[in-house]
Amino acid sequence: MDASDFSRLAESIAEFIESRSRLSVGPVHCPPIASKKHITFITVAILIWTPFFLKKLIDGNTVLQDKNIWMAGAIFVSGAMFNIIRKMPMFLLDKNDLSKLAFQLAVMAMWK
16 A cells, blocks of 8 residues: 555555455445534534624733733743754653653753
8 A cells, every 4th residue: 555545545445455356345435524513513603602702802812912821932932942953852861760761841951
């Protein structure tokens, strides 16, 4: 089997069986991801949720307007960039027990 066939796994398995055994597998039935009931429920939920979201957006109380979220993201990105630039390993062997790994955090690596 070709490794790129995982996106359509059932069809590729059927083709593989047909090519190796000369047996006819028949059509492969693939149901849709979401049924009509699921789509209806999601649509109704979005319509009910929209006014509450708009009120929070106008008041400025959304997740994207929270300064603590932005500060945490900035610290994470700066620590990750520090590790990428300096090519720091994500883990090392533990000096006390060589069968264990010692993981390093990006923020702790900046203060060493």
